[in-house]
Amino acid sequence: MQGKRIVLGIGGGIAAYKTPALVRQLVAAGMDVIPVMTESANHFVTTTVLTTFSGHRVRNDLWDLEAERSMGHIELARWADTLLIAPATANLIARLANGLSNDLLTTLYLATTAPTVVAPAMNLEMWNHSATKRNIGVLETDGVSIIGPDYGEQACGETGPGRMLEIEDIVSHLLVTTDPIDTPMTGLRVLVTAGPTRESIDPVRYITNSSSGKQGYAIAEAARDAGAIVTLVSGPVALPPPKGVQQINIISAAEMKSAVLDIANDIDIMFGVAAVADYRPTHSEPHKIKKMYRNGSPMSIELVENDDILASVAALSDPPYLVGFAAETQSLVKNAVQKRERKCLDAIVVNDVSDHTIGFDSDENEVTLLHAHGETTFDKSPKAEIASKLVAAISELYTSNRT
Numbered sequence: 001m002q003g004k005r006i007v008l009g010i011g012g013g014i015a016a017y018k019t020p021a022l023v024r025q026l027v028a029a030g031m032d033v034i035p036v037m038t039e040s041a042n043h044f045v046t047t048t049v050l051t052t053f054s055g056h057r058v059r060n061d062l063w064d065l066e067a068e069r070s071m072g073h074i075e076l077a078r079w080a081d082t083l084l085i086a087p088a089t090a091n092l093i094a095r096l097a098n099g100l101s102n103d104l105l106t107t108l109y110l111a112t113t114a115p116t117v118v119a120p121a122m123n124l125e126m127w128n129h130s131a132t133k134r135n136i137g138v139l140e141t142d143g144v145s146i147i148g149p150d151y152g153e154q155a156c157g158e159t160g161p162g163r164m165l166e167i168e169d170i171v172s173h174l175l176v177t178t179d180p181i182d183t184p185m186t187g188l189r190v191l192v193t194a195g196p197t198r199e200s201i202d203p204v205r206y207i208t209n210s211s212s213g214k215q216g217y218a219i220a221e222a223a224r225d226a227g228a229i230v231t232l233v234s235g236p237v238a239l240p241p242p243k244g245v246q247q248i249n250i251i252s253a254a255e256m257k258s259a260v261l262d263i264a265n266d267i268d269i270m271f272g273v274a275a276v277a278d279y280r281p282t283h284s285e286p287h288k289i290k291k292m293y294r295n296g297s298p299m300s301i302e303l304v305e306n307d308d309i310l311a312s313v314a315a316l317s318d319p320p321y322l323v324g325f326a327a328e329t330q331s332l333v334k335n336a337v338q339k340r341e342r343k344c345l346d347a348i349v350v351n352d353v354s355d356h357t358i359g360f361d362s363d364e365n366e367v368t369l370l371h372a373h374g375e376t377t378f379d380k381s382p383k384a385e386i387a388s389k390l391v392a393a394i395s396e397l398y399t400s401n402r403t
């Protein structure tokens with residue numbers, strides 16, 4: 001939205017060095033940004049660069065009489081259409097959650113009635129600590145939107161959840177959530193799996209299937225457009241990464257399971273669209289298997305069952321709302337109902353994969369959504385349309401499930 005007024009609160013974490021670029025992109029998207037720094041943020045970014053990019057004097061002191069004369073902190077709190085806090089350190093999150101107002105930024109948080117969006121950034125152990133989880137829970141209960149953190153390599157050298165969400169994702173979140181269109185998944189964290197998995201036989205051969213990823217990617221995009229913070233765990237496909245979506249690429253079912261379980265505790269809704277291989281070779285040969293001249297005698301590969309990813313997520317103590325997909329060729333509804341129960345899913349979407357104009361590697365699909373209270377069929381249409389309808393239906397089910 002043009003002219004939207006953002007107070008950008010900057011906490012004292014290493015990710016603060018990215019805030020000049022964030023200010024530039026917010027301004028380029030038509031927003032008016034006043035940066036407010038905590039004292040420790042001064043260690044990571046200068047007021048000069050933030051002033052240059054925002055066109056506003058940076059505020060960093062509750063007792064700055066000159067700045068207070070031009071716009072007092074209460075006026076600043078009223079000026080904001082959104083208070084965006086990025087990066088939000090563990091310490092800053094704790095102060096916000098406890099209503100401490102011992103500097104300008106935490107005072108603004110209490111004084112503003114504008115929606116507050118918080119982008120956490122910290123070491124993964126700090127993010128996983130029960131105290132941080134508790135504080136995040138308090139902020140969410142207080143109506144704050146938590147966006148991120150991302151999963152990936154951290155400044156401390158470790159890999160896991162805790163990186164500040166990419167700047168493009170923060171900007172697109174603000175754009176989407178300020179768009180007048182209905183955004184039923186605003187602030188929700190959605191995980192989508194998509195594409196096939198590959199189970200290695202030797203370095204050049206594998207077992208896989210013909211999932212193109214089209215349906216899963218369309219769901220990730222529809223959830224993003226509905227305001228969600230989306231993570232896409234994708235098997236090997238030929239599609240470009242969707243913009244504004246955090247993507248984790250994997251190859252095998254075991255890698256998909258590990259990527260999913262790493263973040264599943266921080267997710268509100270999961271769509272399991274991936275065609276995960278049910279079996280893998282018991283053993284993957286380290287070298288290419290040589291052709292043997294066997295005179296027609298059969299050769300066999302021993303297979304072992306892969307863990308069921310959705311069932312593993314369902315077994316967590318506080319699982320997300322779980323939506324599975326069922327690829328069936330007969331008795332679609334009957335088989336899907338059984339699959340939903342067996343895997344302890346909230347909902348399941350069944351498609352007929354014996355029809356080559358829908359399902360695997362086609363541009364269209366026709367699906368039936370089944371849940372505890374009934375079923376809805378979405379007639380044959382492009383996968384993007386099916387995805388928008390499913391996202392709308394699931395956000396309604398998710399909301400009614402919580403109330």
Ligand code: PMT
Pocket residue numbers: 193195210211212213214215216253272273274275276277278306307308309310311323324325326327328339351353359360361362
């Ligand atoms: O990718 P496209 O070409 O667009 O095709 C879309 C699709 C046909 C792949 C998609 O619409 C679909 O049906 N996805 C589910 C495919 C599948 O593996 O179905 P299933 O009935 O075998 O598995 C049921 C559910 O369990 C799925 O949500 C699957 O992700 C999940 N699963 C399966 C095995 C396993 N080890 N772990 C799982 O979590």
